[in-house]
Amino acid sequence: MSVALDGVGFVHANGHRALTGISLSAGAGERLAVIGPSGAGKTTLMRVLGAALHPVEGRVAVLDVDPWKLSPSALRKLRARIATVHQAPPIAPRLRVVTAVLSGRLGEWTLPRAIASLLHPSDIAGAHEALTRVSLQDRLFDRCDRLSGGQLQRVGVARAMYQRPALLLADEPVSALDPTLADATLRELVAQSEATGATFIASLHAVDLALHWFPRIVGMREGRVVFDRPRDEVTQEMLTALYANEHTAQGAADSAVPMHLAVCRA
Template identity: 55%
Template structure:
């Protein structure tokens, strides 16, 4: 699915009046089947971009087109049908805690099922081999029948990504999928995600804090800062100088380290009084 934003402005629903927009005049295009990573410091507008692209947040200015359609000009029924072609994976996957992993993964297919099959699938999973194959690509095949609330945070994140492989969507929008993963698992998960999108011919747009992972696995890198486009380049052209400019005053995020806390001011030793 093609994605096109033209001079888009967007505000967070909870933003106070007069607050700067989260996206400022953003123009961006992804062709069908492209894969791109969005990087930038905290507060750059990365998550807002995904919510706009998912037709979950209407732009306050500019235009959005998904597969050549303007979602906010569609009827409610047509908008629901369009959203069925989108897969939005938030940083914390919305997985019911008491549900089995197999059911949670197969739920990605619900937009393409009728009501009767959707209800039946909640109690009688109809493609256990397909669910296992999707999970196995994220090294989670042995968790097929575990309950979600017995998984670690990193395992839940990978279950959320495995859902994309079973989704009928042609546009995958993935928000910070690696926050709970160690470097080895992060590289494996991104590789499985990028490969899965390519095999399906799906368009993939992912936000990442891990700049090294983005550069290693995505052919196209989009840099956002203060809601505006800083650069849109092939990964090979994203130089250290560009990265330092993008993360100026946020160097700890570029280096993957927590911010250095300011040392507390020295205090005088308390006076000790001796009574005789």
């Protein structure tokens, strides 16, 4: 298994319980989407899967190892095999776009090479190819603080693709994009996972995109998994229950269901 969680729970420092009894697994090359209302625990789950948060309960295996039993150096090597696309990418504003993309492989580089790449990018062609896939090739040498939020999000996607990870995680990766760009960006992430055999797990608020691009759908609410089904088995009733009392998401769920099954195959 690429990832396996068994009875995982997490409580934030302020005492808020974000996850309860999460059991979830995904095999190498599998593609699944995590959906649910705001506050369902999706971001916390993604951080646990990325070995960024240590759960307070349960067992975790990521790429066949328990991250929290590794030495610090082994944990760094594990994290270098995981790429995360963030809703708000943690990119330094004054960094050039080319350098931001190339930083996807910092975990593989020696310290001298990493420092040298800040001054003289070592793989301009590779960064250009990744940016072309998200239609940002013309911003290669721009500073990141000159980009819009949606453009920064696509730089984060390009960085993750350049990294070529074994586990690709995406936490609301297209939230700042218009529908056409969102669809195109997810298409590239899916193509990346298929080409490299990477496991691809994304949290998405847009139900239609989840149903279109992911064969397996996990529904979360109040820190728990409420369903884990092939997309063909996700019904209107399940979505209505999942998004009860969240009006905007419920509207997204309602609009997604007519596309369900007939055209939501990728």
